[in-house]
Amino acid sequence: MVYFILKRLVQSVFVMLAVAFLAFALFRFVGDPVSQMTGVETSVQDQEKLREELGLNDPFAVQFYRFTTDMLRGDFGFSYRTRQPVAQMISARIPATLELGFVALLISLIVGIPAGVYTALRPRGVTSQTILMVTLVGVSIPTFVIGIMLIFYFGVKLGWLPTFGRGGTVNVAGWETSFLTVEGWRSLILPALTLGVYQLTLTMRLVRAEMMEVMRSDYIRFATARGVPMGRLYFRHALSNTLVPVITIIGLQFGGVIAFSIVTESVFQWPGLGLLFLESIRFVDIPVMGVYLVVIALFFVIVNMVVDLLYVAIDPRLRVRDAT
Amino acid sequence: MLVIKDLAVKFPSRFGDVTAIEDVDMTIAPGEIHGLVGESGAGKSTVGAAVIGLLPTPGYVAGGELTLGDTDLRALSREEAHRLRGDRISMIFQDPQTSLNPLMTVEDQLVETIQAHSDVGYEAAHKRAVDLLEEIGIENASARIKSYPHQFSGGMRQRVVIALALCTDPEVIIADEPTTALDVAVQSQVLELIRRLADTRGIAFMLITHDIGVIAQVADRVTVMRHGKVMESGETRQVLGAPEHPYTRALMAAVPPLDRRIERFAIPEPEAGGAGAGEAAERWLLEGVGGAATGLRVLDLSVQFAGTRTSLFKKPEPFTALHDISFEVRPGSIMGVVGESGSGKSTLAKVLTGLVSPASGQMHLGDAPLPGAKQRGRGHPSRQLIQMVFQDPYSSLNSRHRIGAILAEPLWLYGLVQEAGARRELAAQMLDLVGLPADAIDKYPHQFSGGQRQRIAVARALLARPRFLICDEPTSALDVSIQAEILNLLKDLQANFGLTILFITHNLTVVRQMADDMIVLRRGRIEEAGSTEAVFEAPQAEYTQKLLSLTPVMPREWQIAG
Numbered sequence: 001m002v003y004f005i006l007k008r009l010v011q012s013v014f015v016m017l018a019v020a021f022l023a024f025a026l027f028r029f030v031g032d033p034v035s036q037m038t039g040v041e042t043s044v045q046d047q048e049k050l051r052e053e054l055g056l057n058d059p060f061a062v063q064f065y066r067f068t069t070d071m072l073r074g075d076f077g078f079s080y081r082t083r084q085p086v087a088q089m090i091s092a093r094i095p096a097t098l099e100l101g102f103v104a105l106l107i108s109l110i111v112g113i114p115a116g117v118y119t120a121l122r123p124r125g126v127t128s129q130t131i132l133m134v135t136l137v138g139v140s141i142p143t144f145v146i147g148i149m150l151i152f153y154f155g156v157k158l159g160w161l162p163t164f165g166r167g168g169t170v171n172v173a174g175w176e177t178s179f180l181t182v183e184g185w186r187s188l189i190l191p192a193l194t195l196g197v198y199q200l201t202l203t204m205r206l207v208r209a210e211m212m213e214v215m216r217s218d219y220i221r222f223a224t225a226r227g228v229p230m231g232r233l234y235f236r237h238a239l240s241n242t243l244v245p246v247i248t249i250i251g252l253q254f255g256g257v258i259a260f261s262i263v264t265e266s267v268f269q270w271p272g273l274g275l276l277f278l279e280s281i282r283f284v285d286i287p288v289m290g291v292y293l294v295v296i297a298l299f300f301v302i303v304n305m306v307v308d309l310l311y312v313a314i315d316p317r318l319r320v321r322d323a324t
Numbered sequence: 325m326l327v328i329k330d331l332a333v334k335f336p337s338r339f340g341d342v343t344a345i346e347d348v349d350m351t352i353a354p355g356e357i358h359g360l361v362g363e364s365g366a367g368k369s370t371v372g373a374a375v376i377g378l379l380p381t382p383g384y385v386a387g388g389e390l391t392l393g394d395t396d397l398r399a400l401s402r403e404e405a406h407r408l409r410g411d412r413i414s415m416i417f418q419d420p421q422t423s424l425n426p427l428m429t430v431e432d433q434l435v436e437t438i439q440a441h442s443d444v445g446y447e448a449a450h451k452r453a454v455d456l457l458e459e460i461g462i463e464n465a466s467a468r469i470k471s472y473p474h475q476f477s478g479g480m481r482q483r484v485v486i487a488l489a490l491c492t493d494p495e496v497i498i499a500d501e502p503t504t505a506l507d508v509a510v511q512s513q514v515l516e517l518i519r520r521l522a523d524t525r526g527i528a529f530m531l532i533t534h535d536i537g538v539i540a541q542v543a544d545r546v547t548v549m550r551h552g553k554v555m556e557s558g559e560t561r562q563v564l565g566a567p568e569h570p571y572t573r574a575l576m577a578a579v580p581p582l583d584r585r586i587e588r589f590a591i592p593e594p595e596a597g598g599a600g601a602g603e604a605a606e607r608w609l610l611e612g613v614g615g616a617a618t619g620l621r622v623l624d625l626s627v628q629f630a631g632t633r634t635s636l637f638k639k640p641e642p643f644t645a646l647h648d649i650s651f652e653v654r655p656g657s658i659m660g661v662v663g664e665s666g667s668g669k670s671t672l673a674k675v676l677t678g679l680v681s682p683a684s685g686q687m688h689l690g691d692a693p694l695p696g697a698k699q700r701g702r703g704h705p706s707r708q709l710i711q712m713v714f715q716d717p718y719s720s721l722n723s724r725h726r727i728g729a730i731l732a733e734p735l736w737l738y739g740l741v742q743e744a745g746a747r748r749e750l751a752a753q754m755l756d757l758v759g760l761p762a763d764a765i766d767k768y769p770h771q772f773s774g775g776q777r778q779r780i781a782v783a784r785a786l787l788a789r790p791r792f793l794i795c796d797e798p799t800s801a802l803d804v805s806i807q808a809e810i811l812n813l814l815k816d817l818q819a820n821f822g823l824t825i826l827f828i829t830h831n832l833t834v835v836r837q838m839a840d841d842m843i844v845l846r847r848g849r850i851e852e853a854g855s856t857e858a859v860f861e862a863p864q865a866e867y868t869q870k871l872l873s874l875t876p877v878m879p880r881e882w883q884i885a886g
Binding site for chain 1: 376378409415422423425428436472485489492
């Protein structure tokens with residue numbers, strides 16, 4: 001077990017190094033940092049001097065080493081656009097994206113898993129067919145269209161919910177949360193729904209397919225033949241076996257939700273990482289883009305690690321065989 | 325008392341209802357083991373499923389009576405039927421590897437089942453579960469009960485399955501091929517257990533099996549089924565001792581005897597495919613032989629696999645699958661390799677075909693050294709000379725390819741026939757040789773039965789013009805009558821083309837019929853080696869003697885000469 005975790009940690013270090021290298025390459029080779037920083041009136045001598053001071057003439061390896069060690073110390077450099085430290089900009093935006101992603105994931109799980117189970121157990125029912133059809137429409141329509149439709153209906157026509165921003169936030173130990181105010185929750189609903197619909201369909205269809213497979217297995221037939229109550233049969237025997245493969249996909253999806261919330265964030269003007277990334281692209285703010293890359297990669301690595309641990313927690317066959 | 329009368333089960337389909345079974349009559353008294361025997365497709369599992377009310381959708385009971393005591397099983401509502409399951413009728417499935425929930429401990433599954441049917445607290449249910457496991461023969465049950473299914477061996481797992489079927493004290497247990505997936509030693513223990521439970525607890529067993537040997541060993545009464553109908557029914561002694569129906573006689577004649585060797589197996593109804601067919605293919609094969617048969621020598625062969633890592637700093641202990649194995653297969657002979665699961669017999673096949681590298685030792689095919697997997701390139705001549713027939717004919721043929729394409733592959737792969745038209749012609753002739761109709765060439769594998777698929781697998785192996793054929797349990801997934809056909813085919817091929825065959829099986833009766841020499845493997849070591857006759861007449865190793873004594877056989881006087 002310890003060995004397993006250590007192995008995954010070592011692997012993660014290599015993944016992060018590779019991503020850091022990409023971010024560094026972006027920083028170093030996309031455009032010239034000095035000409036980005038200086039104006040037209042700066043003389044060539046001054047530019048050279050700046051280049052020397054910033055260490056841009058050092059060998060490649062030295063620069064990369066400096067880049068990664070700075071990163072490890074929490075020094076992410078400064079934004080070209082706002083002249084603020086990147087670390088500060090990113091950390092101010094992370095809560096918004098994480099909260100949005102988390103609520104979207106929650107919606108997709110709370111609706112998706114029961115719906116998947118239901119459609120698996122009554123594959124031919126009218127309700128099941130309706131659910132399947134409606135959700136198919138949900139995946140086929142692009143996220144931004146769903147977002148705009150929601151804004152139009154609930155925000156503009158009915159006027160029930162706010163259509164942009166995070167509403168009221170409360171600062172808890174440096175974390176700007178919208179979970180603690182009514183206005184915050186109201187603002188969260190539409191973007192989370194938009195982001196969650198696609199995940200929901202995927203989760204539901206996956207649960208459905210896996211569940212149907214599991215229901216055909218020998219151990220379910222045997223449990224039925226022993227007269228195990230139906231409720232236990234479905235939710236204890238079948239669902240737990242269904243979840244083993246589903247967790248992997250949900251984990252990867254959650255990473256995806258965070259990384260690709262860009263569209264939803266820009267539709268709802270949600271002040272998260274995605275919006276920051278879009279703004280940075282517009283201004284070729286390379287330091288921010290590089291750090292964004294690293295942060296998202298770190299996020300994927302963490303989620304995958306959690307998924308692996310969950311796997312071990314659910315499936316006893318993966319635990320080290322201690323006593324046999 | 326379970327009474328089945330005029331039972332009929334139908335499956336609706338696009339072309340009207342298909343009758344799976346009809347006019348099935350059977351009575352099982354408490355304490356009686358009633359054998360239900362027949363080949364695949366006979367409808368024997370359907371009878372069991374109908375009794376317990378678990379017919380696969382969309383099947384339904386179309387007529388007849390099903391009564392247990394004074395309960396009419398057909399009149400029950402869905403809920404009542406479900407409450408009855410486990411409580412009064414239970415079931416044991418074939419494969420203990422898949423019939424237990426892998427994510428729940430044995431305790432959870434037992435306690436849950438007990439509590440589902442009787443109003444007892446956890447403590448009482450737990451105690452009953454432990455007692456039951458002890459009775460079933462699981463040592464140290466109070467500790468073992470906390471284990472997950474994967475921590476038990478196959479035989480122990482089947483005991484757990486039996487305990488689960490038993491824990492609610494049912495009146496009837498339907499055992500669907502309960503020992504088919506087990507080794508002989510474990511099989512005989514499980515059968516003994518079933519016998520004991522019938523005698524001491526008065527449980528009525530419906531024992532569904534395709535193995536007449538099993539029936540002969542434990543069943544009080546037997547019903548023989550074919551094509552969904554009862555052929556013959558009565559006391560085991562009577563039905564097997566003096567079979568009246570010709571099908572019963574034919575079925576019994578197809579069972580290979582353990583105590584003597586017969587030349588050919590009797591076949592109930594030979595499949596199409598005439599004698600003297602496929603002459604062209606035969607000529608082509610002989611043309612390729614061009615000389616003497618090829619033998620195989622193996623010297624001090626060891627195979628190791630990486631073990632599970634238990635510590636961070638120590639290298640994992642390797643698991644040794646084969647320990648310094650040495651043997652020789654004479655050119656043109658059949659060598660039988662016998663062993664239980666885990667004995668390393670499949671590893672032997674893998675190392676010879678170059679799928680696994682040996683840790684040490686030498687292999688020689690004829691006079692040429694046979695390199696291990698890593699050194700043996702894709703184009704090494706042995707890749708053509710050694711061919712393999714696998715156990716499961718359902719998964720060893722690519723289901724998306726037509727038979728013609730499957731058979732032509734070795735011909736172009738090894739560059740034996742350059743022209744596509746000639747390849748197709750040869751493939752057709754080869755189908756003829758193995759006894760399949762000519763129109764098979766444009767069909768897909770799923771359109772054939774298990775036995776026919778195994779013939780296709782043999783044809784594919786032959787089209788590589790091999791000198792050495794490895795058959796890994798080629799008949800263990802097949803019915804006895806089909807097994808007889810395949811074994812006859814292999815014997816003919818060996819005799820006509822001087823093929824050398826390595827025949828791997830766990831079935832001693834088959835080895836007796838097929839092999840000239842044999843080795844007995846156990847835990848990666850050779851326990852005994854010698855000519856088949858010598859080993860069977862006077863087994864030297866204790867292990868061989870044990871295996872022989874445990875193999876279920878029909879009493880001599882019941883056997884029918886082929």
